[in-house]
Amino acid sequence: MGQSKSKFSLRKQLGRGKQIAGMTTTIAGGLRTAQRIGAFREPPRETLPRYIQVFCRKMASSFGVKIVQVEPVPQHHGLWVSNHVSWMDIPVVGSVSPAFFLSKAEIGEWPVFGKLAQAAGTVFIERGSGDVGSVATQMASFLSKGYSVIFFPEATTTDGTKVKRIHGTLLQAAIDSDVPVQPIVIAYVDKDGALSKELPYYGKLTMKDSIKKVLDSRQVTAYVLPLEPLDPNGHNKSQLTNLLQQRMNEGLKELHARVLTDANNTAASVL
Template sequence: MSAWLPVAPCTPRDCARHEGPARTALPAAALLLAGCALTVVGVMCVPVALLLRPSHRDRLTRRWAYTVVRAFGVRVRVTGNPDRPAGPPSGELVVANHVSWLDVPLVAAVLPARMVAKSEIRHWPLLGPVAALGGTLFIERDRLRSLPHAVRAVAGALASGARVAVFPQGSTWCGRSGGGRFRPAAFQAAIDAGSAVRPVRISYRTTGTDAAGAAAFVGDDPLAVSLWRVVTAAGLTAEIRILPPIPAEAGTDRRTLARAAQSAVASDSANLPAASVHH
């Protein structure tokens, strides 16, 4: 078993379901069409966006990603400060727990970054071309021999001053089973590049209760089924908490750094006052 290919116990039958208020078919279909249309617009605009200055491109990415999430009928609640620490420009490794395909645009809406993703995503319709043009670092997770190359690629991007985002659990987890541990490989890249690690906590709720099952995209769940479950879940809110950065200094052990980031993401102390709430 590859270190990049952990197995989660979450399955569509046991974890991916919505038990709260639901939208009827017509408004849900309208949201589905709107979300897919905006995704297509994003695909078409990527070549033009690459010509913009990095600051303008990041601003455009944030607005587009946020609009896509909202188009699928999901509210977004952001907590914490996304600004990098003062000082010389440097790379930043963003690490988050992984529940859904929604996690990717959610992270992009607040912390635009080069994503680390499994190589299969390169061939997905719509999302694959966007990911490739956006500078995604594709990893062959089922080949252990590719791991050192992946670490070097991430470290190189960080050393160049880029922000890189990774889901170190290596698979999606619905949250009901506690979630998987953070794999240490990506943290070695942060140490090698001398970059800070930015933990991010993602959760989904409806009317104050946990709704990870509605957003969950786990196991062999078809993407179309997951999309429909999201647009029919009335009142679904995505909460993204941006936590203080953790320095990755020379001499730091990657496993210790991974545990520190995982602890920060899992801790109840991550419930900070909301910096912004979007409806």
């Protein structure tokens, strides 16, 4: 019994080591590409999204997560939003959308990851004490230049079963810059066709423990479904928030119906 447990522990450690090696290789490759295309000097925003998508797809793969677009994700300009389940959402969303991420300005000072974030054209937000309106203004300015932005309007992570109440303050940026709001929804599905219990990062789970759970997970697929975009014209922030909440609630239910295994153990078809 003890020998069997020891072998299982060794396999787990070897599996983690292989994935960490893959992640390290991906990061090193990303840094080399950023240097080659001059992204450390000035991110080439017109061409950068395709490099970001490749990097994010490799990063997710290094953790053993396969990404599947249930419907082709459009690559148009807009304010992108997604439900929020895990830190894995960042490489998943980054692999399918043409949008740049938002980040607190201080993250740009972090070693390695701060450099990568800068090279990836991350929109660094200078935040005052709770001045969300200022963030929306900065986003609107960026959107008006023709560059897309993505954020997670729930402002927290969930277990993946539903969309929590969304916070629509930053949707003002779409109204001010007159760009569509493009929602997408994500579901992490295990090899048995059920929602993964390893991928969600929420509640009292620590980042360290979450990373271990993801490293030890097997055959997880991240399904992404783009939803019908919302035109901000004629809507105020409150109305746009309510419309987005409804669309994301319905969209996540549809995604689950299409990719999860039903009660009769028959997998729903992915078109």
